[in-house]
Amino acid sequence: MTLARRLAPLWLLAPYIAITLVFFIVPLLDAIGIAFYQTNGARSRVWVGLDNFTFVLSDPDFHKALINTAVFTLGSLFIQLPLALGLALLLQNGKGRVTRVARLIIFSPHLVGQVFVGILFSVLFMPRFGLINQGIQSLIGWGLEERWLGDPTLVMPALILTSLWMYVGFNMIYFLAALQNVDKELVEAARLDGAGPWQVFLHVVVPAIKPVMIFVVLTSTIGSFQIFELPFTLLRGNGPDNAGLTIVGYLYQTAFTAGDLGTGAAVGWILAFIIFMVGLVQIRLAGKGGGA
Amino acid sequence: MRLSFPWGAAPLSLLAVAVLAGAALVATSAAAPPRADLVFALFSKEHKQAYEPLVAAFAAKHGVRIEVQHADMRALQSRLQSGFLAGAEVPDLVELSEPAMGYFTKGPLNDLGFVDLTERIRGEGIDTIIPQGRFAMWSTRGRIFALPHDVHPTALVYRKDLVAELGIDVAQLATWQDVLRIGRTVTVDRDGDGVIDRYLLDLPAEGDFGLRTLLLQRGGGLFNEQGQPCFDDENAVEVCVWYAQASRGPGRIAFPAGWGQQLSKAMSDGIALFYIAPDWRTRQFELDMPHLSGKLGLLPLPAWEPGGRRTSTWGGTGICITKACRNPELAWKLINTLYLQTEGMGERFASSNILPPFKASWELPEVREARPFWSGVAVGSFYAALAPDVPANWVTPYTELANGKLNEAFNAIAVAHEAGEKDLAAVARRELKRCADYVRTAMARNRFMGEAP
Numbered sequence: 112m113t114l115a116r117r118l119a120p121l122w123l124l125a126p127y128i129a130i131t132l133v134f135f136i137v138p139l140l141d142a143i144g145i146a147f148y149q150t151n152g153a154r155s156r157v158w159v160g161l162d163n164f165t166f167v168l169s170d171p172d173f174h175k176a177l178i179n180t181a182v183f184t185l186g187s188l189f190i191q192l193p194l195a196l197g198l199a200l201l202l203q204n205g206k207g208r209v210t211r212v213a214r215l216i217i218f219s220p221h222l223v224g225q226v227f228v229g230i231l232f233s234v235l236f237m238p239r240f241g242l243i244n245q246g247i248q249s250l251i252g253w254g255l256e257e258r259w260l261g262d263p264t265l266v267m268p269a270l271i272l273t274s275l276w277m278y279v280g281f282n283m284i285y286f287l288a289a290l291q292n293v294d295k296e297l298v299e300a301a302r303l304d305g306a307g308p309w310q311v312f313l314h315v316v317v318p319a320i321k322p323v324m325i326f327v328v329l330t331s332t333i334g335s336f337q338i339f340e341l342p343f344t345l346l347r348g349n350g351p352d353n354a355g356l357t358i359v360g361y362l363y364q365t366a367f368t369a370g371d372l373g374t375g376a377a378v379g380w381i382l383a384f385i386i387f388m389v390g391l392v393q394i395r396l397a398g399k400g401g402g403a
Numbered sequence: 404m405r406l407s408f409p410w411g412a413a414p415l416s417l418l419a420v421a422v423l424a425g426a427a428l429v430a431t432s433a434a435a436p437p438r439a440d441l442v443f444a445l446f447s448k449e450h451k452q453a454y455e456p457l458v459a460a461f462a463a464k465h466g467v468r469i470e471v472q473h474a475d476m477r478a479l480q481s482r483l484q485s486g487f488l489a490g491a492e493v494p495d496l497v498e499l500s501e502p503a504m505g506y507f508t509k510g511p512l513n514d515l516g517f518v519d520l521t522e523r524i525r526g527e528g529i530d531t532i533i534p535q536g537r538f539a540m541w542s543t544r545g546r547i548f549a550l551p552h553d554v555h556p557t558a559l560v561y562r563k564d565l566v567a568e569l570g571i572d573v574a575q576l577a578t579w580q581d582v583l584r585i586g587r588t589v590t591v592d593r594d595g596d597g598v599i600d601r602y603l604l605d606l607p608a609e610g611d612f613g614l615r616t617l618l619l620q621r622g623g624g625l626f627n628e629q630g631q632p633c634f635d636d637e638n639a640v641e642v643c644v645w646y647a648q649a650s651r652g653p654g655r656i657a658f659p660a661g662w663g664q665q666l667s668k669a670m671s672d673g674i675a676l677f678y679i680a681p682d683w684r685t686r687q688f689e690l691d692m693p694h695l696s697g698k699l700g701l702l703p704l705p706a707w708e709p710g711g712r713r714t715s716t717w718g719g720t721g722i723c724i725t726k727a728c729r730n731p732e733l734a735w736k737l738i739n740t741l742y743l744q745t746e747g748m749g750e751r752f753a754s755s756n757i758l759p760p761f762k763a764s765w766e767l768p769e770v771r772e773a774r775p776f777w778s779g780v781a782v783g784s785f786y787a788a789l790a791p792d793v794p795a796n797w798v799t800p801y802t803e804l805a806n807g808k809l810n811e812a813f814n815a816i817a818v819a820h821e822a823g824e825k826d827l828a829a830v831a832r833r834e835l836k837r838c839a840d841y842v843r844t845a846m847a848r849n850r851f852m853g854e855a856p
Contacts, residue, residue, distance in 0.1 A: 116409060119409070119410045119414070123410070123414055149848070149850050151510030151511070151514055152487065152489075152510070152514070154510070154514050155510050157851075162848075166848060237661065237665055239665075239669075239674070240665050240668055248598075252596075252597070256598065258608055261609050349807065351814055352811050352815075353811065367481070368803055369509070370484070370488075370506065370509050370800070
């Protein structure tokens with residue numbers, strides 16, 4: 112092999128490597144340093160040691176953001192994923208036009224983007240005039256003036272409902288793909304051995320789709336911890352009493368609204384650590400559960 | 404002839420796409436024109452339209468080229484902030500909206516990207532022809548960095564026809580306690596379906612602009628003149644307790660009508676009768692609800708105590724010269740033309756209903772003109788009469804944080820009210836202090852603002 116041929120992959124990768132270095136690696140390394148300074152943009156910085164980290168970790172707003180994000184993540188995992196799996200099971204065998212259209216309809220909210228969905232639902236959730244309140248009022252004769260986005264106790268349910276509409280279809284596609292790869296003969300054999308539908312699902316289907324489940328749980332967890340645009344556009348900020356403040360929202364607030372990139376960088380590192388630890392625990396737990 | 408590429412067809416295709424895309428980019432990109440003598444960025448389309456003829460005349464008179472750029476308010480602010488921080492190119496002149504100045508004043512004064520206008524404003528006596536309080540939101544550490552565009556006195560707009568039908572004498576709405584008392588007789592479920600059909604007032608249930616506006620009227624605010632948080636004083640306690648009783652829980656008299664179509668519907672259907680309205684909002688009503696022509700009235704805000712202040716303020720725009728400006732003298736002349744000359748100002752008022760800040764303009768015919776939409780009332784003169792009483796609104800880098808914390812405290816007070824708490828003032832004192840202390844702690848962390856004013 113000639114030298115030119117051996118170097119070819121490097122040449123072809125060079126633009127990607129250069130862009131990654133300039134826009135990812137260097138800022139990442141810079142963020143380590145910045146986290147130990149108080150900054151006013153790039154011009155002024157003062158060494159503060161661990162002060163940014165101690166401030167963030169003791170800040171009640173950060174605690175609130177952490178709790179909100181955890182609640183949202185749990186909502187995503189325990190409501191959204193079972194729903195996505197249920198829909199996938201429901202639609203996996205259908206070959207007709209209706210099934211295909213249903214799949215498309217359920218998946219389509221994901222195509223429009225978080226900002227659009229945020230704005231759309233801010234209209235749907237309007238007190239008195241919004242479609243959701245009007246629907247609830249006509250069904251149960253109550254709820255016309257409920258302030259979904261104005262009452263701190265209703266903000267998180269509204270946020271979870273909105274994200275359900277947006278992401279259920281997306282996760283359903285993963286589960287559909289996984290279900291179509293389940294060995295039909297294994298399912299048939301289990302049925303012949305007298306297994307009921309629930310036993311087949313639990314002992315044949317779930318182990319078969321487990322790698323995809325782990326992947327979906329992991330990506331949903333990471334995505335939920337990084338949620339920002341949806342609450343920001345839905346609530347036009349952090350919501351009443353910071354009820355919609357997420358960790359990334361807190362990062363945005365400190366780094367860009369308050370202009371303190373140092374504290375923002377510290378929040379970023381804390382978030383990275385949290386996601387890493389949660390991911391690690393999930394992978395460990397999944398491993399302990401036994402493979403397929 | 405067979406095409407041969409040593410690394411295979413896929414890399415060849417990628418290379419071809421890259422070369423073609425690069426060539427297309429070069430071919431379609433026109434050479435950038437040289438920078439104008441002045442680049443003026445603003446966030447309001449209406450302002451841009453209003454300024455353009457004046458800017459054109461100014462440019463012709465001085466033989467210069469001026470470019471007026473429009474950008475969304477948030478985009479303008481964040482781009483400007485990024486430009487200052489990174490040392491990138493920024494406009495020469497910028498119109499900002501309240502509380503934007505706070506974003507730029509967190510660091511040392513030397514880092515601030517705007518020209519200090521204090522000496523010019525005082526030297527030319529501009530501070531004597533514009534209400535003093537209007538400089539508050541454009542100042543930091545005793546220095547002024549923008550010239551105010553407006554006064555934004557605030558009043559109540561009300562459904563005159565419905566109020567007359569109900570037999571309400573608006574003269575009786577002299578204090579906010581009167582409003583609460585009369586409001587409870589008006590706010591009713593008329594058809595017995597469990598949903599209130601008519602409220603006296605439109606107020607956001609989360610506090611927000613309504614709470615801030617009333618707090619300013621009471622003589623309080625988020626910050627005092629020294630830039631210290633003051634939203635835990637007795638003014639704030641009184642306003643928050645009243646606001647909680649008016650907007651939340653049983654006995655409430657206010658409906659959150661919101662914005663846009665929701666507001667138009669609430670106003671058209673008469674769900675709320677009175678609306679807090681600075682001068683700029685009256686133009687929105689004219690444009691969005693032409694069918695209400697002749698059905699709306701204007702009323703000064705009820706006072707907090709008999710004989711007290713009957714107005715407040717909500718919002719504000721100011722114009723700044725950036726330090727990157729290559730011709731600050733020319734920029735200052737343009738500011739004078741746009742902000743301090745009566746030429747063209749009457750038309751601008753007629754198209755915006757925004758009262759200019761300098762007092763001589765309040766006598767312009769357009770300002771004094773009676774409007775059929777407002778049942779023959781001269782909107783300009785009505786607001787001009789309130790303008791001298793407009794309170795100062797001090798803005799700091801922590802205004803947005805303080806605003807969020809005020810809303811947080813208010814929510815706790817309102818929840819206590821909804822739960823039937825008897826000593827609401829004690830709850831208000833505790834919650835407001837907790838939230839103001841949070842802002843104080845955040846401010847104490849700032850190592851850049853210790854400069855003497």
